[in-house]
Amino acid sequence: MAVFTLVFLAPIAYSIYLSLFRKQLVGGNAFVGLDNYQRAFTDPQFWESVGRVGAFLVVQVPIMLGLALLVALAIDSGRLYGKSFFRISIFLPYAVPAVVAALMWGFMYGTRFGLVGNINEIFGISLPNPLSPDLVLISIGNIVTWSFVGYNMLIFYSSLRTIPTSLYEAAELDGANQWQVIRSIKIPAIRGGLVIATIFSIIGSFQLFNEPSILQSLAPNAITTYFTPNLYAYSLSFSGQQYNYSATIAIIMGLITMVIAYVVQLRGMRKEA
Template sequence: MAVGTAHPRRAARLGWKRLQALKGASLTIPFFLGFALFTVVPLFMALRESLYREQSSGLGFGAKTVEFVGLDNFTEGFSDGRFWGAMGRVALFAAIAIPLIQLAGVGLALLLDAASQRTANRFRIPLLVPYMIPGIVAVLVWIYIYSPAVGPLTPFLAAFGIDADFYSGELIWVSIGNLVAWSSIGFNMLIVYSALRAVPTEIYDAARIDGASEWRIAWSVKVPMVRRSLVLTTVLSIIGTLQIFSDPMLFRSMTPETVTRDFTPIMAIYDWAFAQGEFNYAAALSVILAVVVGTASALFYRLTNKAPTS
């Protein structure tokens, strides 16, 4: 009898676990719906539009018709000097800014982890406040701070004999980079700090017993233990930096001679679509940019997210 009743109990247990798994999976439905609606569908629409081009009959004065041109838009895009020049500028900016932002985020996370719980709770929220401020608001605030006419930063530096124009070609990327770091470091810090809090304290105690200093524990134990979190935040930074748009676009309103209309790849795409009316060509450039961003993220993930060899 006991053997006979074991199967219904096991089946009921498996059914309950399956029900719990389905309940957990149902929480991801809003994300996947939003991802499909705002990412997958626009991508397929862009692919479709990129295969067409608006043509004018006669000498350009006739009616315009949309014709299928195959991969002509992509061929033109791969040889577009404006677009790839913008890509090079952003890639160089990412190569410098992302490591610095990651170092700052990891450093703050290690400091919070080394502090007492009460001290960490006191500083954790203020460090995250810049990330919680809407991006457009943050850009407008920093544009005011950088302004040589009404901002407080230029006269403050002038008191020390420093003549700095944060809208100039020499400092514009520094200005944008400071804004990106100001809004990103807190987010990266929180992700890494959460990963550090999940590490069993017994590992640190064993390292201390072996005679490791706190610096050695931080570098050789804590940082390797949060490697996956570092990979995640770096991939997100690569995606965000290569697609930077709102920050330089608002800076352009203050210094159009420095921040040109093709300053970043997204700005070049925006100009082709809404200033020149070349929506099909802009769609092709969007697909090219998506491929570049996806390839860069995938390569970084593949190179860094490998299990350490013993």
């Protein structure tokens, strides 16, 4: 309980405390109540960043989880040759630190010095710039998907391995084909794993920070200081010296994430019941 209070409750309480004050040129920190929250609710830059990660979540998370589920089903089918090799290979990108992954992909995206630039030079073509304002969010989604497909695949595969073989034997006696087994046995049986992976992915999407922060130096015209809520809070705190307002942004994003994750969990539990 002491450790829980120190590393979990105390930082939250201190952030709430900071969000109720405002640093002034004269008089230092002054209590302003909910003024910082009112400012956040009318801050177009904050809500633009929230909308951006919301769009990122709606598009990237289903693609990532769909690929992870497809790979898990393929490995569990018993028809994939060298499944241990594929399982390790697909999980391996998750072991790459997020900063290293963002740097690696950022240099590959480069049109003057990276893989895209080399392809343009060799074949005499002009591929779209992955770090342009129109494509940078898709490029970040590609990095996140590459990094976390293996992690979610392992969750799904572990859930699949807990299904009793008697269910497969009964399905085989009933003449069920592979698609019917997947639809009627495997997916319902791993619904809990799907809910957990979805909640983790939602939390990760709203916490998006490492990739845009690293790529910002490579694409300064595409990634602004308010590209994501976390990047916005970081810029406010460490560049703008607005610690109180930064804490307010963090508290609001924590509440938004908690509510959405709770709703997803309730819906998943109802379907499972």
